[in-house]
Each structure stands twice: as C-alpha cells, then as structure tokens.
Amino acid sequence: MSDAPRLLRQGKFKKVLVPVEELSREAALLAPRLLKLRQDYLDGIITPALYGTLWCIQYLRTRHPHGWWGAHRRDRVTPIDWVIDLKTLPYFTWTAEELKMFDRYPSLGELLNHRAFRATPEPVHRALLEWQQGSYPLELMDRIPSVAEVLAQQIEGRRCVTMFFQEAQLGKLVLGERDPLSFAYHDLIHADHFFHNNTMKQGQVGFYRQIHKLHSEGVLDHWLTFENYPGQLEYLMADMNAHPLHLWKCFKAICHMSDTPQTVPLFAETIPRVLDVPKESQEALMKLNTPEFELMNHGVNITNLSEAWGNQSN
Numbered sequence: 001m002s003d004a005p006r007l008l009r010q011g012k013f014k015k016v017l018v019p020v021e022e023l024s025r026e027a028a029l030l031a032p033r034l035l036k037l038r039q040d041y042l043d044g045i046i047t048p049a050l051y052g053t054l055w056c057i058q059y060l061r062t063r064h065p066h067g068w069w070g071a072h073r074r075d076r077v078t079p080i081d082w083v084i085d086l087k088t089l090p091y092f093t094w095t096a097e098e099l100k101m102f103d104r105y106p107s108l109g110e111l112l113n114h115r116a117f118r119a120t121p122e123p124v125h126r127a128l129l130e131w132q133q134g135s136y137p138l139e140l141m142d143r144i145p146s147v148a149e150v151l152a153q154q155i156e157g158r159r160c161v162t163m164f165f166q167e168a169q170l171g172k173l174v175l176g177e178r179d180p181l182s183f184a185y186h187d188l189i190h191a192d193h194f195f196h197n198n199t200m201k202q203g204q205v206g207f208y209r210q211i212h213k214l215h216s217e218g219v220l221d222h223w224l225t226f227e228n229y230p231g232q233l234e235y236l237m238a239d240m241n242a243h244p245l246h247l248w249k250c251f252k253a254i255c256h257m258s259d260t261p262q263t264v265p266l267f268a269e270t271i272p273r274v275l276d277v278p279k280e281s282q283e284a285l286m287k288l289n290t291p292e293f294e295l296m297n298h299g300v301n302i303t304n305l306s307e308a309w310g311n312q313s314n
Helices: 020-033 035-042 048-063 096-104 108-114 122-133 147-155 180-195 201-216 229-238 244-258 260-274 279-287 295-311
Strands: 138-141 159-162
Touching: 020 035, 020 048, 035 048, 048 122, 048 138, 048 180, 108 122, 122 180, 147 159, 147 201, 147 229, 159 180, 180 201, 201 229, 201 244, 201 260, 201 295, 229 244, 244 260, 244 295, 260 279, 279 295
Parallel strands: 138 159
Antiparallel strands: none
C-alpha cells in the first residue's frame, strides 16, 4: 500500500506517536498489563468494545503515566453514557491522582465524553462509545486482516479494529509505518468516518460490492500485472473512505495510469456488461474523468447507481 496516494482529509492522524526506539521498552511494560484484560475478553466476561476501550486506556497509562487523561472537554462527544465505574475494575492499580479525577467523572461514559485523552482525536472517543452502544458494528482483531477481509467487511457494512496484545507486535511498527496505538486509532477513525453522519455510506458499500465482483471474477487481472496497480487498488478497497463518485474516479484513474488503451473498453464495455449497468449509466462511466463529464448529470447518475447497489440485499 506504500505506493498508493495518500489523501489529505479532516482527521488525518500521525503514524508514529513516540520514537520508534521506545516501542520495545513500552511493550515489555504493556504486554503483562493486558493479560487479564484479554483473558476476560476471551472468556466473554467483558465485551469487545470494553476490551478495546480499556486497551486504549492501559496503553495511554503506560505511555503517559502522568496526564494520559488530557484536558476537560465541555461539550459531550455523544449523548451516549456508559455506566461503568473505572475504580471497581480489576485491571488497573490507580494512582491517587487518577482516583481523584474519577470522582469528577464517575462513569466510563462521562470520562470518554468529557476528557480529551492525550494524543487521542475526538473520533476515537466517539467510535469507542458507539461501538459499545452497538451502532458501530466493529470487529475486534489481534492481527492485520487481508485486503480481501477488509473489503468483505465493508460490503457487509462493518469495519475492523486491530489491537495487538503480543509483546513482539507491540514492540515494533505495524507494516513498518505506524506504532500499534496509532494503528488502532487509525482503524477507529476510519470507522467513525464510515458510520458517523455518513450520508454516503450506502454509496460506498455499493462501490465496494462492485469492485469486489470485478476483482473476484478476474476482470482486473490484466491491470494487476502492473507494478504499482495492486498497491493502489488495495488502498482504494481497504483504506479510503470517500464519496462514491470520488471512489469511482480514483478507480478509473489508477486503471488509466497502468494501461490507458485497455481502460477505455474496460469502462465502455466490460464493466457495464459484468455489473449489468443500466444503459443510462453507461455513458456516465465512459465519460468519467474526461472533459465531457458533467457533475450534475453523470456525477449524480453514478452516485445514485452506487447507492442503489449499496441498498441491495446480499
């Protein structure tokens, strides 16, 4: 995925939050502290969302033992409360300073809503609360899923969150790019982009469904032989939340960059046939990324078509 273009957008998050050389030292402290927490999650004593939230808190306490809880936030992140008293949980040995803070924020929900945790964007707080509420269908993982897995999840309207517990994984960069906390936050931010007030969600799902069909039926095999194309396609399928029209424009662009002559019949003939594209939408796909493309005509057509695909039952 390193060859893929990186999209600047609201919520872009730093890849490395601490110096890389500190990760192994941090991992040696953190891994033992996660053992009981993980075991209770595996035994069904705590929910995946609670595990994920306490994982974040344990990580922050290890990384920033003095002041991990950040500043007070006047406005709530979400109306959701989460009535759990952190002081009673068996996974932490709280300091006097932390216990005093919990008197002001007596529930986990109040803490997540009204403290801006250190180096933690607001979408992470919201995603954790919505995950517990059940409104963000997230799948907790302790490994890096394949692009095919991520795409399959998105087709079903789900997202994954990877949170490592193994000392070896905690002690190094993930995929050579992100530290493990940043990697988990990245997943949570993507989830928030996908679910929070996202009027484009069904259009995105429709796009993912059709790209999955094109990929699984071998339509893209010719382009996959080009050096940069697989990485660009993977980024598009698994790591980009955007308007469905933008997704289609990016898809056509990366095809053009690899083989422009073959991309013309791909969009004019093959894709309409394989995806059974209505006749009125075929022209829109063909004119995509050309001077003849009209946003209020062809753009609206492709957007509506993607939403229709997204609203279809599996």
